[in-house]
Amino acid sequence: MSILGSVLPETLRMSVPYAMAAAGGVLCERSGVVNIGLEGVLLTSSFASVACALATHSPVLGVVAGLVAGGAVGLLHGTLFARLRVNAIVSGVAINLAAAGGTRFLLRGWFGSSSNSPDIPALVALPGGPFTRTLLDPLFLLSVVSVVVLTLALSRTRFGLDVRASGEDPVAAHALGVDVVRTRVLAVTLGSVLCALGGVALSYDQHQFQSGMSGGRGFIALAAVILSRWRPALAVVLCLGFASLDALGNVLQNSTHLPPDALSMLPFVATLASLFLVKRGQLAPEGLGKHAD
Amino acid sequence: MKATHPGARVLLGVLVACIAFEVMVFLYGESPREMLSLLYEGTWGSVYGVGQVLYKATPLFITALAVDFGLRAGLFNIGTEGQLSIASLAVAVAGSHLGMMPGALGIVLLFAVAVVSGALYAALPALLKVRFGAHEVISTIMMNRVADGLVGLALGAGLALPGTVQTTPLAPQLTLTKLEAWVPGLSGSSVSTAVFVAALVGVVYWVVVSRSRFGREVTFVGWNPVACAHERIPVARRTVQALLLSGAIAGLASSATVLGAKGYFEQGLGAGAGFSGLAVALIAKRNIPSMIFVALLFGTLQQGGLFINGHVPKEAMEVLFAVVIVAVALSDSPSVLALLTRRRARAGAPS
Numbered sequence: 001m002s003i004l005g006s007v008l009p010e011t012l013r014m015s016v017p018y019a020m021a022a023a024g025g026v027l028c029e030r031s032g033v034v035n036i037g038l039e040g041v042l043l044t045s046s047f048a049s050v051a052c053a054l055a056t057h058s059p060v061l062g063v064v065a066g067l068v069a070g071g072a073v074g075l076l077h078g079t080l081f082a083r084l085r086v087n088a089i090v091s092g093v094a095i096n097l098a099a100a101g102g103t104r105f106l107l108r109g110w111f112g113s114s115s116n117s118p119d120i121p122a123l124v125a126l127p128g129g130p131f132t133r134t135l136l137d138p139l140f141l142l143s144v145v146s147v148v149v150l151t152l153a154l155s156r157t158r159f160g161l162d163v164r165a166s167g168e169d170p171v172a173a174h175a176l177g178v179d180v181v182r183t184r185v186l187a188v189t190l191g192s193v194l195c196a197l198g199g200v201a202l203s204y205d206q207h208q209f210q211s212g213m214s215g216g217r218g219f220i221a222l223a224a225v226i227l228s229r230w231r232p233a234l235a236v237v238l239c240l241g242f243a244s245l246d247a248l249g250n251v252l253q254n255s256t257h258l259p260p261d262a263l264s265m266l267p268f269v270a271t272l273a274s275l276f277l278v279k280r281g282q283l284a285p286e287g288l289g290k291h292a293d
Numbered sequence: 294m295k296a297t298h299p300g301a302r303v304l305l306g307v308l309v310a311c312i313a314f315e316v317m318v319f320l321y322g323e324s325p326r327e328m329l330s331l332l333y334e335g336t337w338g339s340v341y342g343v344g345q346v347l348y349k350a351t352p353l354f355i356t357a358l359a360v361d362f363g364l365r366a367g368l369f370n371i372g373t374e375g376q377l378s379i380a381s382l383a384v385a386v387a388g389s390h391l392g393m394m395p396g397a398l399g400i401v402l403l404f405a406v407a408v409v410s411g412a413l414y415a416a417l418p419a420l421l422k423v424r425f426g427a428h429e430v431i432s433t434i435m436m437n438r439v440a441d442g443l444v445g446l447a448l449g450a451g452l453a454l455p456g457t458v459q460t461t462p463l464a465p466q467l468t469l470t471k472l473e474a475w476v477p478g479l480s481g482s483s484v485s486t487a488v489f490v491a492a493l494v495g496v497v498y499w500v501v502v503s504r505s506r507f508g509r510e511v512t513f514v515g516w517n518p519v520a521c522a523h524e525r526i527p528v529a530r531r532t533v534q535a536l537l538l539s540g541a542i543a544g545l546a547s548s549a550t551v552l553g554a555k556g557y558f559e560q561g562l563g564a565g566a567g568f569s570g571l572a573v574a575l576i577a578k579r580n581i582p583s584m585i586f587v588a589l590l591f592g593t594l595q596q597g598g599l600f601i602n603g604h605v606p607k608e609a610m611e612v613l614f615a616v617v618i619v620a621v622a623l624s625d626s627p628s629v630l631a632l633l634t635r636r637r638a639r640a641g642a643p644s
Contacts, residue, residue, distance in 0.1 A: 036430060036434075080619065080622075080623075084623060084626050085626040086619065086622045086623060086625075086626055087622065089369050089430060090575055090618065090619075090622050091619065091622070093371070093568075093571060093572070093575070093618065094572075094615040094616075094618040094619045094622075095615070097568065097572065097611055097612075097614055097615040097618070098611070098612050098615035098616070100611060101608045101609070101610070101611025101612045101614070101615070102608070102611075102612045104606070104608040104611075105606045105608035105609050105611075105612060108606040108608065109321060109605075109606055216434070216438050219431065219434045219435065219438075220435075222431060223431050223435070226427075226428070226431065259445075259446055259449055259450075261441075261442045261443075261445035261446045261449065262442065262446055264442055265438070265439055265441075265442035265443070268435045268438040268439050268442070269435075269439060271431075271435050272417070272421075272432060272435045272436070272439065275421050275425060275427040275431065275432055275435075276421065276425055276427075278425060278426065278427060
């Protein structure tokens, strides 16, 4: 198979976790909440979906469990920051620590392995080559739909307006009667559900949970959020770029003798390089990290 | 927002850690009482255990100082993990080429290597921060991942002994003496004179932050950069210096692992010390004695985690760290009750 023929579907497939984490990140940050806990949301949702799919033998319930678990982590982060005034970075660090430790703890406790869980059943059995299988994957389709919905919701709905108002100027939004705290908690919860869709896709893609399987994708997604200047569609496109480096790395690893360490570094090096392109984040939501009173 | 008293933070941390530990053990289906006594036996219950706790706590204290210095300047240096691993590799490789050097001079030289390499690895995020406005949280996290790759590459490219993932062992005079040489009860423990190095770093750190003009300026920059700029304090320069110095201090944590415990570097040595040190710094919040106690608490949990690993997976301890961070952070925020009532009052009466 040609390089292009294998890299393209691979890129699309691998972009889902990045893109959904970035989409979720945009929603959180537009409401004024920094969320470095996206990495933890990815891990938690991957694990929850696998654990539930194995326990119930139902892949669909696994997806639901993953989304619920991700939303719960978001609810926690949103409440800690918006309602209880804990520094968002501190809360995010704690969430990432708890997710990394907690998933490995349960992996060993429940599945007796420090590396991976048993295999889960596939969501659906799809016919055809890698291209059709990627494009028809329900999680892929759901991701595409939710990015479109998010973009429209942010720009065209009352909720989107509340979110943007809370993010740009929480004091003014509060004065105009927007419940900034509730809007933010809701935005972070929903954003984390979006991100969780990426985590679920990750584990269904690998048919199992692997220790630390999010592999920094949540952090890269966060960089994509900033590079896109907090625009969901652009953030998703940037994530396609990061995912293509992942896919390229995979293909090169199979076809050449380049050291795997060098290839796995690619997306991170690219992210660092791209940070040189942002100019002083002047388009960041003005109220990022600020409270209404 | 008023911070809780330093002593109260430490006590709260210990208390929450104990309660959360008991709850987790209970939920996991083991006896909380047995596990707690096992935890105690493996740590403070024997001289060897105490030595291991000190050994685990040493790098945590040093990386906590590193993170703390960044925080003073208003920077979240999440990159201590990467800065430490690069510095550890640099120290081990430099040390393996200094075999002929007399001990004292060689060790001082290796400390210099640790400081310089840690600082250099923090240079890129510092540059990105002041020149391009890129948030240091993102860039330092990326640098951590890159450090993982770089260390793997370097070890694979010939810095490791053939067929292994470890570097050439250092000559004996270049390593720090293990305390077991003086205290027989510590036999087998990895605790070394790095403990005293850490204490010295702590003292110097205190002098710099509270008794020097430079330290005060860094703290002022963290409080209010705009006011500092008006007072002609070079804000960008102090920011860069703070991040570089933070990386330099993080590099010094290699004294406990490479120079103290092992005498060589291997993949994964000291891994996690950066993140745990971040946790220690966040809990202790600018109070150096608190950092010692919280580092000891975390050292106890890490060492105790190994002891109960047969019954409860040791990863449970990382969850405990997170719980303690959140609990102590919550103690700084206005109480849940106050916030709820205040919200009600607002909703009723327009201000």
